[in-house]
Amino acid sequence: MNIVVCVKPVPDREKMYVDKEKGVLVRNGADMVINELDYYALELGLRCKDMQKDFNVLVLSMANHNCINLIRSLYGYGVDDAVLLSDKAFQGSDTLATSYVLSCGIRKIGECKIILCGCESSDGCTAQVGPNLAQRLGMKLLANVLSIQYVDEKKIQVQQIDYQGIKIVEASLPVVITAVSSELKIRTKKIKFILEAQNKDVSVWNAQDIHADCAQCGLSGSATQVKSMHVKVGIQTGVMIDGDQEEKVEQFISYLKKWKGM
Amino acid sequence: MGESTIEEGGVWVISEPSDSDKFDVIYELNSIGRKLADRNNNTLTLVLIGYALQEKIEEIKRFSYDYILYAENKMFEYYDLENYANTLVEMIRKYKPGVVLLGSTLYGRTIAPWIASALKTGLTADCIWLDMNEGTLIQVRPAFGDNIEAEIICPRRKPQMATVRPHVFPLAECRDNDGTCKLVRYDVTNFKTDFLTLLDRIKVLENSQSLEKAQIIFAVGRGIKSKKNLDMVFELAVLYGAQVGATRALVDMGMIDRKYQIGQTGVTVKPKLYIAFGISGCIQHMSGVLCNEIWAVNNDENAQIFKKATLGCVADINVFLPLLLNKMKE
Numbered sequence: 372m373n374i375v376v377c378v379k380p381v382p383d384r385e386k387m388y389v390d391k392e393k394g395v396l397v398r399n400g401a402d403m404v405i406n407e408l409d410y411y412a413l414e415l416g417l418r419c420k421d422m423q424k425d426f427n428v429l430v431l432s433m434a435n436h437n438c439i440n441l442i443r444s445l446y447g448y449g450v451d452d453a454v455l456l457s458d459k460a461f462q463g464s465d466t467l468a469t470s471y472v473l474s475c476g477i478r479k480i481g482e483c484k485i486i487l488c489g490c491e492s493s494d495g496c497t498a499q500v501g502p503n504l505a506q507r508l509g510m511k512l513l514a515n516v517l518s519i520q521y522v523d524e525k526k527i528q529v530q531q532i533d534y535q536g537i538k539i540v541e542a543s544l545p546v547v548i549t550a551v552s553s554e555l556k557i558r559t560k561k562i563k564f565i566l567e568a569q570n571k572d573v574s575v576w577n578a579q580d581i582h583a584d585c586a587q588c589g590l591s592g593s594a595t596q597v598k599s600m601h602v603k604v605g606i607q608t609g610v611m612i613d614g615d616q617e618e619k620v621e622q623f624i625s626y627l628k629k630w631k632g633m
Numbered sequence: 634m635g636e637s638t639i640e641e642g643g644v645w646v647i648s649e650p651s652d653s654d655k656f657d658v659i660y661e662l663n664s665i666g667r668k669l670a671d672r673n674n675n676t677l678t679l680v681l682i683g684y685a686l687q688e689k690i691e692e693i694k695r696f697s698y699d700y701i702l703y704a705e706n707k708m709f710e711y712y713d714l715e716n717y718a719n720t721l722v723e724m725i726r727k728y729k730p731g732v733v734l735l736g737s738t739l740y741g742r743t744i745a746p747w748i749a750s751a752l753k754t755g756l757t758a759d760c761i762w763l764d765m766n767e768g769t770l771i772q773v774r775p776a777f778g779d780n781i782e783a784e785i786i787c788p789r790r791k792p793q794m795a796t797v798r799p800h801v802f803p804l805a806e807c808r809d810n811d812g813t814c815k816l817v818r819y820d821v822t823n824f825k826t827d828f829l830t831l832l833d834r835i836k837v838l839e840n841s842q843s844l845e846k847a848q849i850i851f852a853v854g855r856g857i858k859s860k861k862n863l864d865m866v867f868e869l870a871v872l873y874g875a876q877v878g879a880t881r882a883l884v885d886m887g888m889i890d891r892k893y894q895i896g897q898t899g900v901t902v903k904p905k906l907y908i909a910f911g912i913s914g915c916i917q918h919m920s921g922v923l924c925n926e927i928w929a930v931n932n933d934e935n936a937q938i939f940k941k942a943t944l945g946c947v948a949d950i951n952v953f954l955p956l957l958l959n960k961m962k963e
Contacts, residue, residue: 467744467755487954496897496916497758499746506750510830512714513899514743528832532652533713534740539833552885552900594755598784602765609927609939619946620956626928626944627873627961630906 372524373427376416376478377488377500378409378445380438403438405445409488412552414557416487418451419522427451429480433461433472438574440557446568447560454480458577460585468592470503475581478509484544485527490515490551501549510545517553639678639700639817640729642768644670645792646698646720647738648681650712651689654800655799658736660918662797663696663805665732670699678702680724682717684710694814695807700730700956704819718747720821725752730768733900734763737796741896749794755787756794759897759920761801770795775920799901800845800923841903847876850904852895854880854918856911856931856950859873863888865954866910872961880918896921910948914938931960 372381380403413430414582420426430445432438433456456476464472477483486508491498505512513529520528520539532551578585586592612622640788649655658677670677676699680688686705693701704720725748727735732749735741737759747755760781762773769786770793776783787793844850851870857863870877879893895902896918907924914929914937929942932949939945946953 410945467750467753470750481666491855491897497746497754497921498742499749499758502743503748503750506747511827512743512747513829514714515739530835532739533712534650534655534738535834537835538831541830541832543827552881554885554887562731575715592918594749594753594790595757595785595787595793598771599788600781600783602781605816609941609943609945611939612944616948616952616956618658619948620953623930624960630926631873 372425373429373480373481373483373486374411374416374487375483376413376430376450377399377473377486377494377504378413378430378432378442379406379489380404380432380434380441381406381492381494390580400570402433403434403441405441406492406494407490408491408493408550408552410489410557411552411555412487412489412548413445413450414555415447415516415519415548415550416485416551417558418519419527420449420520423524424517429454429472431476431480432456433464433469433476436575439575443571443573444560446571447565448558449561453571453573455475455573456577456581457575458583458588460578460583460588463590463593464588465593465595466497466499467594467596468588470507471587471592472578472581472583473500474504475583476503476576479576479581484524484546485522486510486545486547488547488549490549492497498549505547508545508547510547511542513542513546513548515551516548517551518555519533529616605619639728640676641676641729642673643675643699644673645678645680645702645725645730645734646731647733647735647736647741647744648679648693649736649738650717651681651683651686653740655736655738655740656800657688657804658738658741658797659693660696660804660807661799662734662736665797667697669732669763669770669806670766673768675731676700678730680721682709682720682763684708690816691810694810695788696814697808698814700815700817702817702819704820705858706824707918708821708824711828713825714744714747715747715825718744718751719823720819721748721824722751723794723823724819731768731796732765733792735794735796737798741796745794745796752790752792754790754792754794756796757784757785757787758796760797762793763797765796769793770846777915785960800919844876844878844895845900845902847878847902847904849873849875849906850878850895850902850908851875852878852880852907852909852912853883853884853889854909854912855886857888858911858950860888862911862950862954865958869954869958869961872958875906875908880915882911886892888919891907891932897899905930909938909942912936912938915943 428450678700758770764771928944
């Protein structure tokens with residue numbers, strides 16, 4: 372039985388900035404990293420495997436081919452297989468097209484009973500791919516999951532947040548789970564796995580490999596279009612308080628008093 | 634009621650469930666929805682699903698919706714995403730609205746993509762501005778941090794769907810019920826019964842309304858470092874008449890209850906003054922802060938928060954807070 376963890380390479384936010392004078396987003400040199408919430412998804416997947424040793428954990432990613440080493444590095448956490456979906460036809464996919472491509476990959480993998488992904492990505496922030504996958508694959512959706520209490524071949528128990536609060540629910544498999552950040556400690560890589568990974572390959576599949584209909588991928592498969600992007604005008608640089616600790620606190624208090632008209 | 638006459642191509646607002654503490658979002662969507670419907674010379678419909686809805690319906694009638702389309706059934710008493718979503722998809726297929734709006738809440742952000750996927754249409758998340766141009770919905774949302782805004786359209790598919798960030802649009806004004814709002818009942822016969830089994834309810838999310846309405850917020854992040862410092866911020870907040878808010882990081886560390894959480898997965902706040910103690914200023918948190926007066930105290934002079942702050946102070950929280958508290962008490 373397969374557990375698939377969908378992961379997304381995103382630009383390292385710390386290294387991106389807005390050039391206010393030129394009014395552009397500077398992404399040059401921003402390394403790609405795995406989206407933070409996807410690590411929580413990965414940890415949940417690996418915990419399923421801790422509970423049921425014969426489960427296979429695969430990572431699946433739709434990304435540019437140059438992300439292959441980033442995906443390969445995930446073997447270090449103890450995943451069994453890694454698949455990269457990469458094709459020119461996938462470029463420019465919105466969430467609808469992205470979910471389509473991922474669902475084709477998941478169908479090709481086969482025997483997938485648990486699909487995991489981070490609730491949202493740090494670059495797109497839409498939180499749409501998880502629910503979209505559940506609908507497409509006809510699986511139950513367990514959104515905003517904090518932890519997994521129990522899993523076997525047939526069912527899973529999780530702690531999830533919905534608008535009514537935090538609940539423990541049980542669902543029969545198959546399910547799509549979206550992970551939110553939690554008190555969960557994400558495991559560190561193991562030397563043993565890192566060494567093993569040197570002999571492991573990342574499977575790279577293109578549109579044809581996964582029998583994807585190119586009309587549903589990339590720009591042509593996307594329902595939404597970005598018409599324009601603009602840097603917000605009128606961004607001001609603030610006042611910085613100077614001095615030693617004592618002076619800083621004094622000044623801060625005078626600002627507080629002034630603000631309240633005291 | 635008989636067969637209804639909701640016009641095709643109108644604007645729909647899909648309500649939060651009636652027991653949601655974010656229910657009032659539909660009155661914000663009323664104001665923007667009205668504008669979009671008028672631009673399009675079409676009607677505005679509120680869609681409500683649930684059980685024992687009459688009280689809510691009476692409340693909604695006092696706002697300027699042309700129709701309330703509702704599905705009332707004992708089966709909806711238990712919140713099951715698929716049953717709610719399937720019903721909404723059926724309704725949309727039957728009446729063919731041009732635009733469908735939901736609040737960008739925990740509920741809206743989960744159910745909207747499911748619906749959009751079933752209808753194979755586009756969905757723009759977390760919009761902060763909407764307009765209508767000859768039937769095309771112009772959707773503006775933040776991208777790559779709040780410094781950039783992207784304008785997004787969904788030109789070839791219908792309906793055009795968007796989730797809207799709470800508190801960006803004003804609450805619509807309510808009026809006397811003048812009987813112009815028509816009720817349309819929708820009967821559901823097709824229910825899925827393979828529900829999730831609810832094993833335990835750990836806690837009901839506490840109401841965050843006082844935080845959402847706060848005029849002054851003292852917010853704390855990971856940089857606050859200790860429980861002792863956190864207690865000092867609470868004490869300062871009382872002295873200054875502020876409410877305390879927190880980042881997700883601090884909530885996830887178990888330092889503070891989830892009801893204090895501001896940001897994309899917490900509440901959106903709209904204070905007049907927002908002071909950040911030990912907050913780095915990442916987008917997931919800052920997108921929940923709609924405020925022109927942001928002050929920041931942080932020990933890292935390169936923290937992103939200083940790019941947004943109108944007043945900044947680089948200082949060690951461990952030293953700054955006790956000094957501040959002592960002097961404030963004087």
